[in-house]
Amino acid sequence: MGHIISVLVENKAGVLAKISGLFSRRGFNIESLAVGPTDDEKISRITLEVNAEEHSIEQIIKQLYKLINVIKIQELNPSNIVERELVLIKLSADSKARPEILEIVNVFRANIVDVARKSLMVEITGNSTKVRALEDLLRPFGILELVRTGKIACSRGSKD
Amino acid sequence: MAKITGAQMIIKCLKEEGVEVIFGYPGGKVIPLYDALFDSDIKHILVRHEQGAAHAADGYARVTGKTGVCIATSGPGATNLVTGIANAYMDSIPMVAITGQVSRAQIGTDAFQEADITGIVAPVTKHDYLVKDVRELPKVIKEAFKVASTGRPGPVLIDIPLDVTTDLIDENFKVEINLPGYKPTIKGNLKQVKQAAKRIAESKKPVIFAGGGIISSGASDVLKKFVKIAKIPVITSLLGMGSFPEDNQLSLSMAGMHGTKYANLTFTEADLIVAIGVRFDDRVTGKLSEFAPNAEIIHIDIDPAEIGKNVKVLIPIVGDAKIVLTDLKNEYENYIEKKGIPDRKDWLTRIKYLKNAYPLKYDRNSSKIKPAYVIEKIYELTGGDAIICTEVGQNQMWAAQFYKFTQPRTLVSSGGLGTMGFGLPAAIGAKIGRPDKTVIDIAGDGSIQMVSQELSTAVTNKINIKIMLLNNGYLGMVRQWQEFFFKRRYSQTCIHNCVDFVKLVEAYGGVGISVKKKEEVEGAIKEALGINNVVLVDFWIDKEENVYPMVAPGSPISEMLESEMLEGV
Numbered sequence: 001m002g003h004i005i006s007v008l009v010e011n012k013a014g015v016l017a018k019i020s021g022l023f024s025r026r027g028f029n030i031e032s033l034a035v036g037p038t039d040d041e042k043i044s045r046i047t048l049e050v051n052a053e054e055h056s057i058e059q060i061i062k063q064l065y066k067l068i069n070v071i072k073i074q075e076l077n078p079s080n081i082v083e084r085e086l087v088l089i090k091l092s093a094d095s096k097a098r099p100e101i102l103e104i105v106n107v108f109r110a111n112i113v114d115v116a117r118k119s120l121m122v123e124i125t126g127n128s129t130k131v132r133a134l135e136d137l138l139r140p141f142g143i144l145e146l147v148r149t150g151k152i153a154c155s156r157g158s159k160d
Numbered sequence: 161m162a163k164i165t166g167a168q169m170i171i172k173c174l175k176e177e178g179v180e181v182i183f184g185y186p187g188g189k190v191i192p193l194y195d196a197l198f199d200s201d202i203k204h205i206l207v208r209h210e211q212g213a214a215h216a217a218d219g220y221a222r223v224t225g226k227t228g229v230c231i232a233t234s235g236p237g238a239t240n241l242v243t244g245i246a247n248a249y250m251d252s253i254p255m256v257a258i259t260g261q262v263s264r265a266q267i268g269t270d271a272f273q274e275a276d277i278t279g280i281v282a283p284v285t286k287h288d289y290l291v292k293d294v295r296e297l298p299k300v301i302k303e304a305f306k307v308a309s310t311g312r313p314g315p316v317l318i319d320i321p322l323d324v325t326t327d328l329i330d331e332n333f334k335v336e337i338n339l340p341g342y343k344p345t346i347k348g349n350l351k352q353v354k355q356a357a358k359r360i361a362e363s364k365k366p367v368i369f370a371g372g373g374i375i376s377s378g379a380s381d382v383l384k385k386f387v388k389i390a391k392i393p394v395i396t397s398l399l400g401m402g403s404f405p406e407d408n409q410l411s412l413s414m415a416g417m418h419g420t421k422y423a424n425l426t427f428t429e430a431d432l433i434v435a436i437g438v439r440f441d442d443r444v445t446g447k448l449s450e451f452a453p454n455a456e457i458i459h460i461d462i463d464p465a466e467i468g469k470n471v472k473v474l475i476p477i478v479g480d481a482k483i484v485l486t487d488l489k490n491e492y493e494n495y496i497e498k499k500g501i502p503d504r505k506d507w508l509t510r511i512k513y514l515k516n517a518y519p520l521k522y523d524r525n526s527s528k529i530k531p532a533y534v535i536e537k538i539y540e541l542t543g544g545d546a547i548i549c550t551e552v553g554q555n556q557m558w559a560a561q562f563y564k565f566t567q568p569r570t571l572v573s574s575g576g577l578g579t580m581g582f583g584l585p586a587a588i589g590a591k592i593g594r595p596d597k598t599v600i601d602i603a604g605d606g607s608i609q610m611v612s613q614e615l616s617t618a619v620t621n622k623i624n625i626k627i628m629l630l631n632n633g634y635l636g637m638v639r640q641w642q643e644f645f646f647k648r649r650y651s652q653t654c655i656h657n658c659v660d661f662v663k664l665v666e667a668y669g670g671v672g673i674s675v676k677k678k679e680e681v682e683g684a685i686k687e688a689l690g691i692n693n694v695v696l697v698d699f700w701i702d703k704e705e706n707v708y709p710m711v712a713p714g715s716p717i718s719e720m721l722e723s724e725m726l727e728g729v
Contacts, residue, residue, distance in 0.1 A: 009341070010340065010341065013290075014278065014279075014282075014290070017279070017282070018282055021282055021283060022283075025283055055468075058468070059465065059468075059469060062464050062465035063465050065464070065465070066286075066463070066465055067287075067341070068286070068287040068307060068339060068341055068342050069341055070341045071340050071341040072341075
């Protein structure tokens with residue numbers, strides 16, 4: 001089961017190492033990771049995606065809380081969040097392939113952010129499903145390089 | 161405003177934290193710190209190896225309840241502390257370790273004697289700091305002591321680059337501490353405490369499982385009061401020994417791999433376990449799926465991560481053992497006042513029967529020196545009033561089994577990490593902490609050789625500890641496993657006659673007494689206790705004596721190996 005955990009930490013050197021170290025020594029694999037400052041520059045948010053059983057997630061959250069620099073932890077409910085990742089895809093593309101690629105890119109509301117004689121670069125933001133779909137469609141053209149950020153997520157506002 | 165160096169600021173801050181003694185070893189990167197210490201009235205005990213400093217600080221902390229402090233230089237000095245820090249971490253002992261570090265500009269360059277000590281100790285400390293600015297020192301030291309000594313205690317390491325200790329700072333410079341992510345829960349949820357009281361009153365076969373948390377929170381008196389009212393038998397973990405007097409008829413001593421048979425059977429028959437300040441370690445539970453099959457569990461612990469980690473819990477209560485137990489006692493009293501005192505005559509009769517039917521045994525008629533006999537004599541001749549430190553292995557288990565611990569903070573033993581070589585330096589720390597007490601290290605000939613250089617520390621500082629060495633010429637606990645599970649193939653466990661321990665202690669200026677006959681045991685212990693010096697008594701015990709009972713690894717604790725020879729003794 002994929003779980004998304006959002007961790008607020010003190011923005012200090014070594015904190016990320018402590019958190020990732022905790023995961024590895026307790027035997028958990030981090031699927032994706034994103035780190036950045038929040039509106040308060042003293043506090044950073046770490047968004048982690050982890051595959052684990054419910055019981056293990058509970059234990060890992062408790063262990064995370066024991067780290068002195070960890071301020072708050074939220075396990076996000078996947079049905080009530082907006083999740084995004086950003087992916088840059090460099091494709092091998094000559095002039096003949098470009099129209100078709102452009103068409104796909106438009107359908108996905110992605111952007112072409114760089115064009116060269118034999119390649120171009122596509123930028124897409126979205127959830128994993130959308131990103132994966134685009135990746136699959138672009139693969140036949142020849143992906144030269146693919147760079148993705150870790151997943152970030154935010155819970156939706158209350159609906160009542 | 162007068163300026164002082166970072167080193168002087170460190171000493172000033174340590175004084176403000178009430179530090180009276182430091183265990184340590186100087187080196188290149190802590191010379192300024194030791195220079196500042198030279199002018200201070202804080203006592204410093206120079207050990208012979210940094211591991212000894214960490215263990216001594218640990219032993220000091222265990223007997224006093226104060227935070228132990230140790231210092232080492234950068235690189236190898238710091239890495240030599242690691243075992244001692246890990247030991248304190250596993251047993252939740254408050255400790256502040258200060259290490260020197262190469263100057264800021266050299267960090268990350270593989271400079272001489274550089275080690276990334278904060279990186280190395282992260283998994284075995286409660287918290288760590290690398291101080292990069294002299295102005296951080298007052299705040300960091302204050303935070304370190306707070307983190308080490310509150311909540312679930314543990315070691316904190318402060319790594320201080322050389323040039324931070326020589327930088328100047330206003331002597332009154334202060335910054336408020338700031339720990340936004342650190343708020344240990346102290347008071348237990350009263351609704352859950354009420355539920356627990358009710359469940360305990362309804363239970364037909366309850367048992368209390370008391371751990372080191374009782375001792376670190378100072379809850380022993382409350383526990384005794386609660387037991388007196390509720391009449392519930394008490395089992396302890398190794399680290400919980402002394403939290404409840406073992407001469408009380410409701411004490412069932414220690415459970416687990418080498419626990420008493422009656423404690424293990426009580427767990428197995430109980431319908432309710434009230435666990436306080438324990439973490440259900442595998443050495444206690446044996447095969448987890450068959451541990452206490454009939455029992456529901458109320459788990460009280462200050463660390464929420466311990467609750468539900470190993471066993472399923474019916475009522476979790478996060479909080480300080482003393483505060484929660486006080487509330488629990490009051491709620492229990494209220495409950496039975498309204499609903500009447502529960503009738504547990506059958507259960508208490510059963511407990512009494514188990515205690516009588518399955519006492520700890522050894523061959524009392526043997527002409528050889530039995531280790532259990534030595535421990536019993538030590539108990540008798542000290543009136544049970546000594547502080548007992550142990551090494552790790554058979555000596556430790558015999559000490560736990562045959563010495564009756566009646567007071568908290570009287571057993572100093574490496575539980576979680578099982579660190580051979582802990583006992584001697586820990587005894588040094590314990591004696592510094594409690595100079596009024598007789599401090600005994602019950603040692604094994606394997607363990608003590610890991611740290612025997614600390615005999616020098618003890619003798620030169622007139623720290624008159626008594627070492628009772630149970631010498632069997634083996635790495636006995638491993639040999640026992642080889643006997644049981646590896647067809648007596650004693651691979652690398654025989655260390656017969658490798659050193660004359662009497663001469664060894666004499667070489668350091670202490671007193672050695674050799675005991676090779678059973679009749680000499682009592683006299684030797686008396687003599688040792690009477691000598692105003694470090695004394696090592698070398699007991700040549702029965703070489704292949706085993707620790708019984710024993711739960712084989714992977715077995716449920718209800719299935720214990722016992723010596724057939726001992727039937728009927």
